[in-house]
Amino acid sequence: MFSFLLFSCTQQGEKIKKADREYNGSYTGKYLDRIAFPVGGTGAGMFCLEGTGSISHMSVRNRPDVFNEPCMFAAISVKGMENGTKVLEGQVPDWKKFGQPNSANGSPGTTYGFPRFQNTKFTARFPFALTEMKDDDIPLDVNMTGWSPFIPTDADNSCLPVGAIEYTFRNTGSGKIEAVFSYNSVNFMGQDNGINKIDPTSNGFVLSEEGVKDKPETK
Template sequence: MKPLINSISFLLLIALYSCTGNKTVNDMTIKREFNDIYRGENLNRVAFPIGGMGAGMICLEGTGAISHVSVYNKPDIFNEPTMFAAISVKGLEHGAKVLEGPIPDWKVFGRPMSARGAPRTSYGFPRFDYAEFEARFPFGMVTLKDEEIPLDITLTGWSPFIPLDEDNSSLPCGALEYKFVNNGSKEVEAIFSYNTVNFMKQPGCKNSIKPISNGFILSNERSKESPELH
């Protein structure tokens, strides 16, 4: 049986080589200079971590989406709750869009539950036509462009990182800053909003979304049975 197994293995190697030909890994991906801006398909797997060292984290993706939401003392890299920023420009037929670039194909067709229509996602909402990402730790910067939106938009995500100051560099916090610039000659009136489910809630706890000035707090109050979930 050994000669037969060896022959089959050899044939499989030949078949695999013939499928790829003489292509290298670089030939099958979009070439990009080291430390350059991410564009096109190179955005598909970008996930820039935000959160203090040793603390919880979220990730800012290359398109501007938020994923890898890990806030309960363990990595949760597939946790992508429904949360997004949006803009609505007055007077435009297609002026309401999620502030993200195009959704990568692997999410639409390969994400869990995608065969059932990707429930609990915002994939059906309109998004910007173009996005690019630049990483300059501790800052991750997303640029969004769309022919129908007369604004230059940038999103910067960051968290405290201070050399030789491990305490403040470990704070469990992060920030997302949205910047809108009107470079046209006409005045633009628009509404910005941030929308999310309460991804802090846990079973058996009292959870709520509490209003504050110009924002909200996602709340999860511990119970006597689960005091650690707070």
């Protein structure tokens, strides 16, 4: 038999400290550092959209892979604008820069040294997550929206192996902007001994790996 006794002790006259942020509100500043919002069909693999807009927890091998953070990022380059090329993410949390594997060697294989947006706000509204980015160097408001297939009472479609990210840009300046948007990624599917490749597709690319004889499920 197990029994639990829950109680709370406070000093007489002690006031409960008011939270620094509104309950269920948006996240900014230090509150962005530990966010990992899951994106993907129920039981069908996932990745996480972090509070800064980076991608982590890439789990597409029939198991949770919560420490898998492949190098993948979106970027924008604005023509003729000084400091107009940046990764479409917020500032890297300090805990990632110090104490992580290989951080003493400059964190190879990451984008931590790239310029990125100064101000970021994250809002979670399952199955949607919104990351809003602003920067004094670039007259653009950038919204990054991640979402999963989720239809109440429709289990089949809610379990589709799909996770989406959408970027929208709004010109906040007075002039025309000419820019190039790109998405960049290592082939994180190439983890086993099969033949892995990156194939071009319309406005994008496809990452893949052939299944090997003793592990056909890796295809």
